[in-house]
Amino acid sequence: ETGVTQSPTHLIKTRGQQVTLRCSSQSGHNTVSWYQQALGQGPQFIFQYYREEENGRGNFPPRFSGLQFPNYSSELNVNALELDDSALYLCASSLSVTNTEAFFGQGTRLTVV
Amino acid sequence: DAKTTQPNSMESNEEEPVHLPCNHSTISGTDYIHWYRQLPSQGPEYVIHGLTSNVNNRMASLAIAEDRKSSTLILHRATLRDAAVYYCIRLNYGGSQGNLIFGKGTKLSVKP
Numbered sequence: 676e677t678g679v680t681q682s683p684t685h686l687i688k689t690r691g692q693q694v695t696l697r698c699s700s701q702s703g704h705n706t707v708s709w710y711q712q713a714l715g716q717g718p719q720f721i722f723q724y725y726r727e728e729e730n731g732r733g734n735f736p737p738r739f740s741g742l743q744f745p746n747y748s749s750e751l752n753v754n755a756l757e758l759d760d761s762a763l764y765l766c767a768s769s770l771s772v773t774n775t776e777a778f779f780g781q782g783t784r785l786t787v788v
Numbered sequence: 789d790a791k792t793t794q795p796n797s798m799e800s801n802e803e804e805p806v807h808l809p810c811n812h813s814t815i816s817g818t819d820y821i822h823w824y825r826q827l828p829s830q831g832p833e834y835v836i837h838g839l840t841s842n843v844n845n846r847m848a849s850l851a852i853a854e855d856r857k858s859s860t861l862i863l864h865r866a867t868l869r870d871a872a873v874y875y876c877i878r879l880n881y882g883g884s885q886g887n888l889i890f891g892k893g894t895k896l897s898v899k900p
Binding site: 679708710715716717718719720731765766767775776777778779780781782 | 820822824829830831832833834837873875879887888889890891892893
């Protein structure tokens with residue numbers, strides 16, 4: 676059984692650019708959530724996908740968008756990057772939308788300069 | 789709003805028990821208590837969860853107060869690998885893992 680994997684592990688982008696982060700969920704998991712974790716803070720919920728549909732969203736602007744694919748892997752896209760978008764982006768998967776045991780990846784460290 | 793209160797940091801000695809407290813005085817009857825931990829340079833890891841009764845698993849025990857306004861995560865014998873940030877989270881019954889609202893957690897240091 677493979678765990679949640681994210682790519683890339685580190686990324687540096689320039690303000691105003693766009694970025695795509697990728698996540699492969701744990702085998703058999705159909706629900707994926709994305710979180711943003713700023714330095715010294717706990718993770719903040721961005722949005723969740725269940726069976727390819729967005730199933731909930733946190734307090735993030737529309738320039739944060741996502742996709743979930745038929746194999747339940749997922750992408751997080753961020754447009755018009757701002758310096759404050761620099762953070763660790765975490766992907767978490769679970770067996771179903773009502774299963775509360777989430778399995779997190781190691782994250783992608785995004786630096787915006 | 790994390791809706792739980794935890795100490796910012798705690799210290800423990802290796803091989804001794806650790807009791808990590810959490811206050812959730814405004815908890816509703818259908819809120820579960822979940823604990824996650826985050827080791828350095830890793831994503832959070834599920835530890836345990838419970839509603840009313842005390843719970844045990846291979847990682848830890850969860851003691852929930854009778855009035856449910858507080859709970860304690862118990863690590864029976866701390867190891868160096870247990871050094872992490874521990875998050876106590878309220879989650880409404882039926883809420884999905886996307887409803888996990890993390891606070892700042894408690895940073896646990898374990899001394900050899």
